[in-house]
Amino acid sequence: MTFGRLIEVHEREIFAYALRLTGNRADADDIFQETFLAAFRAWPPPRSGNERAWLYKIATNKAIDRARRAKRTAPLADLRLAAPERDGVTVADLAAAVRALPAGQRAAFVLRKVEGRSYAEIADVLECSAAAARSRVAEATKKVKEKMT
Amino acid sequence: MTTLSPLLDEARAQLLARADREGLIAVGYGVMDSPLGPLWVAVGPRGVLAVHYGARPDERELARITRAYGPGVVPDRRRCDRLLAELDEYFAGRRRRFEVEVDLSPLTPFQRRILTATARVAYGEVTTYRDVARKAGNEQASRAAGSALGANPIPIVVPCHRVIATDGSLGGYAGGLPAKRRLLTLERGESSVPAGGWAPSGR
Numbered sequence: 108m109t110f111g112r113l114i115e116v117h118e119r120e121i122f123a124y125a126l127r128l129t130g131n132r133a134d135a136d137d138i139f140q141e142t143f144l145a146a147f148r149a150w151p152p153p154r155s156g157n158e159r160a161w162l163y164k165i166a167t168n169k170a171i172d173r174a175r176r177a178k179r180t181a182p183l184a185d186l187r188l189a190a191p192e193r194d195g196v197t198v199a200d201l202a203a204a205v206r207a208l209p210a211g212q213r214a215a216f217v218l219r220k221v222e223g224r225s226y227a228e229i230a231d232v233l234e235c236s237a238a239a240a241r242s243r244v245a246e247a248t249k250k251v252k253e254k255m256t
Numbered sequence: 257m258t259t260l261s262p263l264l265d266e267a268r269a270q271l272l273a274r275a276d277r278e279g280l281i282a283v284g285y286g287v288m289d290s291p292l293g294p295l296w297v298a299v300g301p302r303g304v305l306a307v308h309y310g311a312r313p314d315e316r317e318l319a320r321i322t323r324a325y326g327p328g329v330v331p332d333r334r335r336c337d338r339l340l341a342e343l344d345e346y347f348a349g350r351r352r353r354f355e356v357e358v359d360l361s362p363l364t365p366f367q368r369r370i371l372t373a374t375a376r377v378a379y380g381e382v383t384t385y386r387d388v389a390r391k392a393g394n395e396q397a398s399r400a401a402g403s404a405l406g407a408n409p410i411p412i413v414v415p416c417h418r419v420i421a422t423d424g425s426l427g428g429y430a431g432g433l434p435a436k437r438r439l440l441t442l443e444r445g446e447s448s449v450p451a452g453g454w455a456p457s458g459r
Contacts, residue, residue: 108327109318109322109327109328109329109330110275110280110281110327110328110329110330111285111329111330111331112329114268114271114330114331115331118264118267118268119260119264122260122263122264122267123260126260132263135267136263136266136267136270139267139271140267140270140271140274143271143275144271144274144275144278144280147275147280147327147328148278148280150327151327
């Protein structure tokens with residue numbers, strides 16, 4: 108395994124994930140770069156064949172750190188890259204609702220509702236139990252729904 | 257429909273520039289279209305490490321590179337620019353000698369001796385496996401020379417296509433015999449292989 112191979116295989120989904128987590132391109136660029144740089148510095152991957160979960164974990168932690176450091180609003184326009192259009196609901200509304208979530212819940216919501224991950228996978232990325240992952244997703248979903256109605 | 261690709265290309269370029277500044281990158285690779293199909297090339301701190309027939313590297317070759325230089329092997333055409341330009345000129349018939357440095361350090365001493373002797377065979381000339389073995393210090397080792405040339409990680413630049421069998425037949429080639437034939441006819445300005453094959457020089 109080389110850095111190049113890791114980039115080739117995972118760059119697309121990590122970049123899309125970073126866009127979904129942050130909702131704007133500038134922050135997504137940073138999360139993307141910091142994730143891979145952290146992976147290179149921490150080389151080798153913890154277990155062969157587990158690179159994807161490892162990168163998701165790093166990206167999630169970077170996004171949570173960043174959200175904690177800078178509680179500020181960011182432009183939402185770029186979320187249209189990641190979110191599907193739905194009837195009666197503007198993408199901007201949905202994006203605003205997702206962005207309003209605390210970082211951990213936002214990651215749980217994006218992983219489950221946008222990326223369609225299993226609770227076991229989400230638990231792995233967020234380093235919590237599957238039950239805790241499930242309740243984080245439920246809480247986040249409830250908050251998003253409240254915002255949207 | 258907005259695509260991710262242009263955004264991703266920029267993000268990747270920035271990532272690679274940062275990784276390079278941190279000293280995490282040792283080897284850059286790229287793919288070029290050639291008249292012989294795609295070529296995967298890799299350039300490290302001491303010169304060209306690989307020219308591989310195909311769009312993807314051979315796993316053993318990649319393992320050899322990472323053993324020598326670590327995992328910092330990334331797509332980076334900038335590092336390959338000079339080599340790619342020289343290859344373009346070569347295929348256009350405008351270059352008879354490669355000036356890029358080649359890095360044979362990840363190879364065994366015997367492979368290095370064989371490839372160094374091969375690198376001295378001039379443009380348009382052909383020699384034999386036996387002659388290359390002799391110049392590498394062991395005339396009896398022509399079969400081993402053949403194996404070393406078959407595993408040449410830097411074909412074209414280290415011109416193993418100029419080494420043929422003693423009877424004038426082409427022998428083998430990692431890129432396939434049509435590729436070997438094509439390189440030799442290009443260098444000799446011939447449109448096809450002459451009747452009776454080519455006469456090896458330097459015997």
